[in-house]
Amino acid sequence: MDTSITATVRNAAKAVILHDGRILLQRAHWEGQECYPLPGGGQHPGEALDVTVRREVLEETGLEVTVERLLWLREYNGAQHGGAPEDHRVEAIFRCRPDGDPNKLGGHAEDDAQTGLEWVNLEQVPAVNLFPHGLRGPIAALADGESPTRYLGDIA
Template identity: 45%
Template sequence: MTVPTRIRTSAKAVVLHEGAILLTRNLWNGRECHFLPGGGQETGEVLPDALRREVLEETGLTVEVGPLLWVLEGWTEDTAGLASENFHRVEIVFLCSVEGSAELVGGTEQDIDQIGLDWVPLERIASLGTLSRRYRDHLTPLTTGTVPRAAYLER
């Protein structure tokens, strides 16, 4: 195992609107996949502020940050030696709602690998192969209107 060189804390959003969840579409390691919107917390920035900023930058939407859903912890392992650095990551995921228009106009500072945005119907989450299984498993209760209990998800 390669020892991580730093810790990266990020805030992620489960944005719900009219029975759908907002996901970014990305080209990651040569394949198309979906991620929850959000990103890195800056020094001196509280998590809800980081989340609002990141969602606005990536999607153009303003969100209201709601309850904590889960904390996901893991680290990169660059066994091929291709990454410039390895890091320990901590993702804090919140349930969010849209303030104002939910029209996907795009953000001003999208991630370099981001190729689009999708409102995905909640009933499709369980079978959405482009979304991490860890996220799919924890998002599935939302299809019945149940808000998942806050959880710690270890790598």
Template identity: 40%
Template sequence: MTKPIRNSAKAVIVQDGRLLVIRVEDQYGTAYIFPGGGQDKYEELKDTVLRECLEEIGQAVTVGDLMHIREYIGKNHEFAEWDADYHQVEFYFACSLNDPTATNYEGSNPDNHQVGVEWIAFEDLSKVRLYPKKIGEMLLAQDSSKIYLGDLN
């Protein structure tokens, strides 16, 4: 039996030329992902972002406009060995921290592979393993023209 398609809502938090990301460790080393996660039944996507940010970065956010929609179809990517039957539709929202001076980023329920929360300067985005890479490139180029990005990493 195949898994159902999963919706996920993500926060794009930019402040002072930096992007707030979750640091994860996997078998390839360090990678960075956007805060956020799976939508619960009866939960609006904006509420998913709010909940997930509290769980992963320990901070309340103001959820703004939808920036991008990205699909992740596991069988088409480098993680196909264990993710082949996984299909997720991700909604990326522009967000801001309710407390922009916050220094404590300890969430109540971090992701399984999460080892930290970091600010990455835009000029360093191309030097790290960021998923999805395309959204980092678009942020760097100040290109928000394309909302639906399709299946990419």
């Protein structure tokens, strides 16, 4: 292990916002390609993860959401995927439902790479360029019913 690298772990909270068999995804242009990440982002010091996901979703989508439950815990270790060794993230991924009109979208603090928002049918998720790719299967499986809470490991 290279001891000259300062190791930090960034905590984040992401949202699987479901409504009428669809999931709300960000549309983004990142590293030269169109992709679809989940809404959400970094945890502030002292902030609970459920508060993080509600704040981030409101900023990026304009939706207020109710956090229903934790779906998955995901890690990303950049060194394992050809990325920067100091890029280590732990993400809590929550199932959420929109409060109010789910079609009234428009956040006030979108991510830099974000180009829009899109409701996608759960059955279509395996065909979209979802980031991280390792979430396509678990998200698509939600169309068949509830998923147990589980640790997904280090996935890209």
